[in-house]
Amino acid sequence: MxxxxxxxxxxxxxxxxxxxxxxxxxxxxxxxxxxxxxxxxxxxxxxxxxMQVDELVALTLAMRDSGDVLQWAHLGLHGPLLDKHSTGGVGDLTSLLLGPMVAACGGYVPMISGRGLGHTGGTLDKLEAIPGYSVTPSVGHFQQVVKTVGVAIAGQTDRLAPADKRIYSVRDVTATVESVPLITASILSKKLCAGLDALVMDVKTGSGAFMPTLDQSVSLAESIVHVGNGAGMRTRAVLTDMSQSLAPSAGNALEVQVALNYLMGKRRPARLHQVTMALAEQMLLLGSLAADAAEAQQKLLQVLDSGAAFECFDRMCHAMGSRADIASYDHWLPKAPVVRPVPAVQSGQVVSIDCRALGYVVVTLGGGRLYPDDRIDHRVGLSGLAELGQSLEAGEPVAWVHAASDADADRACERVREAYTLMTGSGIEYPSVIGPLVG
Missing domain, CATH: 1.20.970.10 (Transferase, Pyrimidine Nucleoside Phosphorylase; Chain C)
Structure with missing residues (x-):
């Protein structure tokens, strides 16, 4: 010692x-x-x-090597192993979209995702709204799904970066969670365990982000890019806005519905589409699946419009155990018994949203967790969320609350109302993509 x-x-x-x-x-x-x-x-x-970059690369690799590292050579894949990771937020369902989109373009996406904690949603919680979907497959099955479908989304096993799991549990109770070097090592050690060729980081900034200020977000993005590249994994970061919910819905089943509508071509919300395309474009470029941004955009739109991306998502769900007819989601997605509008108290333009507060509304409804063992109600959440810059008349809904009871809906409506500020508008534009940081 x-x-x-x-x-x-x-x-x-x-x-x-x-x-x-x-x-x-x-x-x-x-x-x-x-x-x-x-x-x-x-x-x-x-x-x-x-920590200096060399120290941080060593820390990240040591944490990676504390457990298993997935090997892919024996599977004879014919494309690059690519992934995306987000620092978390509200209504962020891009993983459900860009995974199958990139797979349909020839990439392989072994996405090891997490659950929601605090005000942020988790990809695994969303997927568990799909009947039968197993987020805990064996390593062999996970890799086989990646080979045959092109994409698989599952949770971290106990043998992937076990040192990170122990260190994080201590950080969580010692006021060291916000450390940029420790965040960097934690994220990248788990991604390196997946044996990736390249990673695109979606670093959020704004009121609903883990790093609320732009300076903090830039610092984290630069750290991840430098260390990821230093550890031998091509890494690029994109800064995106989280001053409002990324999707018009927040909550597990509600976000799955948005994702399926997007992949099936029924509705592609503008902000969600812009961010998804920006991240997926960088994945194709890092994986040498497109020569330039224009070709990447063309390929991604083609697999969306042809239905190839939806087919990948459908095949992934069934390979991971789902019994549902994915295209007929209205028949199987769980629905909350109470759905209630939140009327605007005055006319005006939405000039600010407390996005973190909206995330916690979903949590208090039962759609998220404050502690790792909290149970999730996949039915509840928010839909029809008004966007920054949107003009509303008094009485028009700023959102719809989906709740398990009238009492829950009452409390949620009041908190949603408090999260929105409406005034006479100034026509300000609110960008969704702040810009790329190229590694």
Whole structure:
């Protein structure tokens, strides 16, 4: 333990850690030889003093190598292994869209996703609104679905980056969750476990983002790009807006409905479409599946309009255990018993939205979790969410609440109303994509 203490001391005193130091510490974490208090001490030292890129690459690779790393060579895939990861937000269902879109363009997308926590939604929770969909397949089955369908979305197993899981549990109770180096290592160690060729990061900024200010979001994006590339995985980040819900609905079954409407060509909300296309375009470019942005956009629109992307999603769902006729979602998507409009209290233009507050409305309705073991009600949430810049007359709904009871709906309506500010508008435009950071 003397060496562990010296490693903590070095980072406390603002010295660089050698790769051997980092590997020894992570090995001790994985074997249970490093205590929670020692993890907390090093995490706090990193939070205060930061890490250089070389240190952070070493930390990320050590965390990756603390467990299994998926191998793909034996499957004889004929395209690149690509993925996208978002820093989280409200109404962000792009994973359900761009996974099958990129697969239909010739990529392979082994997407290891997470559950919602706090005000942010989780991809796995959305997928579990689909009857029979299993987010915990065996590794062999997961890889076989990727090979045959082109895309599979599932959860992290206990053998993928186990050191990260332990470190995160300590960070969560020691005020070190917001550390950019630790966020970077946590995200990338899990993505590197998937054996990816390239990763596109969707870094959110705005009131509903984990990093609410643009400066913080840029700092995280740059860190992820530098470390991902340093670890041998082509990495690019796109900054996108989360000052309002990305989709017009927030809540698990409601977001699945939006996704299916999008893939089936029934409705493609403008902001959601812009962000999805921007991220998927970068995936095709990183995977050398398109020569330039124009070709990438053309290919993506083609697989959407031909139905090939929806077919990939449908095949993935059935390969992952779903019993549902995916195209007939009205018959099987769970529906809340109480649906109620939230009328605007005055006429005007929507000039601000407390997006984080809307996320917590979904949570309090039962559609999210404050603690990892909380149960999810897939039926509940918000739909018809008014957008920034939208003009409304008094009495028109700013949203519709989907609730399990009248009492829940009463509380949710009041909180949604408080989250919206309407005034005489100034015609301000609100961009959804802030811009790419190329790695």
């Amino acid at each position: 003397t060496r562990i203490t010296e490693i903590i001391r070095k980072k406390r005193d603002r010295q660089m850690l050698a790769t051997a130091d980092i590997e020894a510490f992570i090995a001790g974490v994985t074997r249970g030889e490093v205590s929670d208090s020692q993890i907390a001490a090093l995490a706090m030292a990193i939070c205060i003093n930061g």
